[in-house]
Amino acid sequence: MNDMRKIERDAKMAETKITARNVNVFYGETHAIRDVNVDIADKTVTAFIGPSGCGKSTFLRCINRMNDTIDICRVTGDIQLDGTDIYATSVDPVQLRAQVGMVFQKPNPFPKSIYDNVAYGPRIHGLARTKSDMDEIVERALRRGAIWDEVKDRLDQPGTGLSGGQQQRLCIARAVATEPEVLLMDEPCSALDPIATAQVEELIDELRQDYSVVIVTHSMQQAARVSQKTAFFHLGHLVEFNDTDEIFTNPKDPRTESYITGRIG
Amino acid sequence: MVLFAFLLLLGATFVAYALNRRAAISIRANGTQLHSLESFHGLFAALTVLVPVLVGILIWLVLEGTVVDWVMIRSLPEGTFDDLGSGASQLIVAEIKSIAGGRVFGTPEPWKTEAAERLVAYNRIADWVLVALVAVSAAMLLWFARRSVAAQFRARQSAERIVLGLMVFCAVAAIFVTIGIVFALTFETIKFFQVVPVTEFLFGTSWEPQIPIREDQVAAEGAFGAVPVFLGTIVISTVALFIAIPVGLMTAIYLNEFANRRIRSAVKPVLEILAGVPTVVYGFFAVLTVAPAIRSFAASIGVDVAPNTALAAGGVMGIMLIPFISSFADDALSAVPRSLRDGALALGATRGEMMVNVLFPAAIPGIVGGILLAVSRAIGETMIVVMAAGLIAKMTINPLDSVTAVTVQIVTLLIGDTSFDNPKTLSAFALGMMLFLVTLVINIFALRIVRKYREIYD
Ligand SMILES: Nc1ncnc2c1ncn2[C@@H]1O[C@H](COP(=O)(O)OP(=O)(O)O)[C@@H](O)[C@H]1O
Ligand SMILES: [Mg+2]
Numbered sequence: 001m002n003d004m005r006k007i008e009r010d011a012k013m014a015e016t017k018i019t020a021r022n023v024n025v026f027y028g029e030t031h032a033i034r035d036v037n038v039d040i041a042d043k044t045v046t047a048f049i050g051p052s053g054c055g056k057s058t059f060l061r062c063i064n065r066m067n068d069t070i071d072i073c074r075v076t077g078d079i080q081l082d083g084t085d086i087y088a089t090s091v092d093p094v095q096l097r098a099q100v101g102m103v104f105q106k107p108n109p110f111p112k113s114i115y116d117n118v119a120y121g122p123r124i125h126g127l128a129r130t131k132s133d134m135d136e137i138v139e140r141a142l143r144r145g146a147i148w149d150e151v152k153d154r155l156d157q158p159g160t161g162l163s164g165g166q167q168q169r170l171c172i173a174r175a176v177a178t179e180p181e182v183l184l185m186d187e188p189c190s191a192l193d194p195i196a197t198a199q200v201e202e203l204i205d206e207l208r209q210d211y212s213v214v215i216v217t218h219s220m221q222q223a224a225r226v227s228q229k230t231a232f233f234h235l236g237h238l239v240e241f242n243d244t245d246e247i248f249t250n251p252k253d254p255r256t257e258s259y260i261t262g263r264i265g
Numbered sequence: 266m267v268l269f270a271f272l273l274l275l276g277a278t279f280v281a282y283a284l285n286r287r288a289a290i291s292i293r294a295n296g297t298q299l300h301s302l303e304s305f306h307g308l309f310a311a312l313t314v315l316v317p318v319l320v321g322i323l324i325w326l327v328l329e330g331t332v333v334d335w336v337m338i339r340s341l342p343e344g345t346f347d348d349l350g351s352g353a354s355q356l357i358v359a360e361i362k363s364i365a366g367g368r369v370f371g372t373p374e375p376w377k378t379e380a381a382e383r384l385v386a387y388n389r390i391a392d393w394v395l396v397a398l399v400a401v402s403a404a405m406l407l408w409f410a411r412r413s414v415a416a417q418f419r420a421r422q423s424a425e426r427i428v429l430g431l432m433v434f435c436a437v438a439a440i441f442v443t444i445g446i447v448f449a450l451t452f453e454t455i456k457f458f459q460v461v462p463v464t465e466f467l468f469g470t471s472w473e474p475q476i477p478i479r480e481d482q483v484a485a486e487g488a489f490g491a492v493p494v495f496l497g498t499i500v501i502s503t504v505a506l507f508i509a510i511p512v513g514l515m516t517a518i519y520l521n522e523f524a525n526r527r528i529r530s531a532v533k534p535v536l537e538i539l540a541g542v543p544t545v546v547y548g549f550f551a552v553l554t555v556a557p558a559i560r561s562f563a564a565s566i567g568v569d570v571a572p573n574t575a576l577a578a579g580g581v582m583g584i585m586l587i588p589f590i591s592s593f594a595d596d597a598l599s600a601v602p603r604s605l606r607d608g609a610l611a612l613g614a615t616r617g618e619m620m621v622n623v624l625f626p627a628a629i630p631g632i633v634g635g636i637l638l639a640v641s642r643a644i645g646e647t648m649i650v651v652m653a654a655g656l657i658a659k660m661t662i663n664p665l666d667s668v669t670a671v672t673v674q675i676v677t678l679l680i681g682d683t684s685f686d687n688p689k690t691l692s693a694f695a696l697g698m699m700l701f702l703v704t705l706v707i708n709i710f711a712l713r714i715v716r717k718y719r720e721i722y723d
Contacts, residue, residue, distance in 0.1 A: 098613035104604060104608065
């Protein structure tokens, strides 16, 4: 209980990292996100929950402009990271994505060695000048990904040879290697078994120390376990956004209540 | 008549299907549980009739001509061929056959006309025998199939076994044809090497096979050193690949990653058309457009080049290979999972970096496979080089010179009056054998590389 209160306090103290105002997303004619406004705090885990197809992933992909890679996708509205409009013409999406890391639903290590997987981001962004710099970055990232001990003796082996849970932690390490400020995770545990899931959840909780973490999940228990803030999406609307225990114990909107009690799914 | 035999067989097949199906249905109607569905009983009967009889008819058709000829030859007056060589005997048989076919030249001797009439009669008899055999065997198989219908009969398994046998037969047939080709090639090649030493062929640097014309001149002055011929093929193929690989890969990368949908839908069909152009048309292009262009350009900068340069032939061959490589590479790139692209982009890679560092390595097996296939095609390509490359074998690696190619030599050696026992003709088989071996090695090499990369990237 003490713990819970401490987390709450942390969440309240944290400053806003991302502000979204009147965000709309269209896939061709499909209106996937409708007028979403949200403030995402720093050093906090924010969970997006909602029935599938409600636009959680779509909104998440607005934050690192991954939607730019989809031809038919159009984003309107205003999203700011530390007060800078990330859709401004002066912002390079390539640079933005180094600042806003992303972890996907299915672990997607590159068909390269474990070392090269982690070194890839730092390499393309020129973060290491020497080999030993790079070694250091890789080790730090793997430690933060809570996988260093498991792979330190086989850094030259292919990343694709790891187990699913290890692969996902490798992907998290790969994402944190570019020193991002925000970490987006789209259902990072849905392809993992319960033990691997528990490991990744523990890791997410640690990552909160350094990053603003946004996690999409279809599991309400997971949202309750790892997040301090929860946003409930429904049919493209952001229905309710509040402290996690508030959402789960005292939902304001009837749609939220139906969802968390299992009536909309 | 043969058509009639086939129709008969087809009819019997349908009858067998219907009969057995009906029989099976009536068993079921009596309330007995059937092991297999009725249609499988029908299918089993149809296959039982169709497959053996069809194979029989085909074998018959292959052998019929030989047997009938043999019978006809036996019926000729004693001693017809006594003083004649094998060539003259064959001529007589051919003449009789053409009379039988209604093509009479001049007035043939009466015994030839009689033989022709006999030949016609034998052929008619053979046809009737065929029809009768088909009818009898179809009826027997029909009866056999009909008798096997029973509640417990495993018609599905039996039908599947027959189909499986058919598939195995087809697969094996392809292999055997290949082996047959290799044997024929090897046989002729060995004959060639009995006349010309292997070492001269493999290491000789002078290729002048056209010189021995009369039989008593055999190889006296002809030179059969294949090195310059292969060198020509290598020069031309290298030029072609120098054009095709970069252009093809760039095309694939552009289409796959950078082109918008409109451009892609315009360029892809064009590439497919390019891939379908007959090589003889490329040959025209090389001879009429590219070669003169190269020549006049070279003249304008004061260089004198041959009218049929390796550059022209190789360049046009390269254009031919572009769609080949680009479509292979495009498929390989498209097969890389979307999640890998997203992973790289989400790390802040530009599209170019993502392409070079992630997509390309993951697609390497497919790309290498495509390139090696293109190499095989370049080496084996015939029409363009026949039209655009030279005939004289020269020891040169200068692409501005006129060179010849292996395929060109094979074609020219086998065109026109040839007899299959002089080294000039036989050398074509040796060249073909070499070509076959080289392509074989390349393909083995290709498979090796592909497998090695698979291990790394899976
Ligand atoms: N690439 C796409 N092209 C077209 N429509 C899409 C695409 N991605 C998502 N959508 C549509 O946008 C809506 C929201 O999808 P998504 O964000 O994936 O939902 P969630 O992640 O909440 O399950 C859905 O109706 C989906 O059909
Ligand atoms: Mg989703």
